[in-house]
Amino acid sequence: MISILDLNKSPVGVKFLETDEKAPVNVEFLEKHRYCQALMKARSGEDVVLAGEEISCPAAAAAFGFRPLPEKLESGKGLVGFGIVSDPEVGKEMFEGMSKLKPGQIQQLHIFPLEKAEYIPDIVIVEDYPEKLMWIALAYLHAVGGKRIESSTAILQATCVDATIIPFLSQRMNFVYGCYGCRDATDLGEHEAILGFPGSMLPKIIEHLEYLGKTAIPRSRSKGAFSLLKGKDKWVKDCSN
Template sequence: MDYRELSSIFKATLSLRWDPVAVRLLRVGEEKPAEAVEPPVPLRHCQSIIAARRGNCLYLPPRSHACPDGAGILGLVEMSPKLRSGELYLLFKKMPDLATARKMIASRPEFPAGKYRATLVAPLAAAPFEPDVVIFTLWPEQAMWMCCALTYATGERQYFKTSGFNSTCADLVVQPMQSGEMNVSFGCYGARASSEIDDFELYLSVPVPLLEPMARSLLKLSQKSIPEERQKIYLHPVLDRVGSRKPEAGEGAQVEIFIDTERCLGDGLCVAFCPAGVLELVEGAGGQQARAVHPEKCSACYTCAGQCPQRAIQLAYR
């Protein structure tokens, strides 16, 4: 898959509002792509991500980086002693004391000064360079499906290392480049104070080798799981009753399961999906149909009702 196709898959399956952003740290000796332009004013790294998701392809050497902290973390310049010492975190009242600030700085991922000479950012679909990472602007639900996609491809759970400090540079670029693993960022003081990321948005950064397996996973997940979740197929009326009365002592939930025999196709989906073995297929006048043979086991999870394509199953409490 090329980057245009990958971008299209991510945008279509997740209903993304913004283009995924390709990021590359330009190595010493590498030439910048002709399509990448230097911005007319210096930008923070977090601001350049916003500019790229709007469609801009940018080249940012050190003189175009407005945030000295970010430029130092990305390995473009030597970090100033005041930033390295943690003193500024106390002046901003973002840390309680110097020891805590220094502990955070010591644990922060960063590249040595001079390792890279510039940053390149562009929409993934139009990137004229090979990205190191791709940054997605997501809602929490979309981020969930990105995690599901990687687990679908690998069988592994996702673990993130992040902070509310230096998160767009350290957590979205350095951390995934060093680890080769996807990482999340909720933004940081600088990113949220100086860019247009919305309060309900977060960032997810993906190393390039993971893009294609995740895209293939999303194509599979979008056939059933994603649309079902978005349709809220298990959102049942019982939620409206919560808190309406207190159950009497010893009272348990007694669930009645209604199966419309005229609608039931006997396809067995409800039987297969029921986690408690409540349902079975039995022979009826018109062939096999679902029956609740062990209603006492029903926990009212509504999986059977949600999975039935005919909407033939309803649950109620006695």
């Protein structure tokens, strides 16, 4: 995936660890990190584990079922305070519509560069330029027989809910723009977006990415049709002069 698409950083694997599951050895156990920050470290090469009690973002902690959502966020007033919405009822509705895991369903999150995977991840997350994500989405679309991709987001909790929990619960890809939190707390660039998909889909996605890499990707990136248009416009302009 990295070589075919020339990704800027590593795709990330996420594995949900339940009560009786242990994380692999030689990983770093993060303390007081946001989930999006753990993803940032993994896409830069770090192999980390984030336990429920160490997630510093209360919204993400609630989404993963680690602890209840604070009343200020649940009421929507917190989003008013952040300047995200002007009406608390809008913020309340945004949180009520969030997909989330059941309390106690998992205990820890193992988050790692995909090339270091020791097992099939539950979810694969890629953060990069939309053009590169487009090819992954096209490969996924081929893997599911051409069925159109439906994306869901509230422009809130983009990495934890949109790119992780929705793909896990729905077993489908989700493609999102990012959110206030992850753009504030990580190095996610203004020209980058995010997608997540079930790890079980990875082999079929890679298979079709290899196919796309033979003709479609290099041809599209060469912008041949655009070059012809520019040449035609120049010819018309020269003739007019």
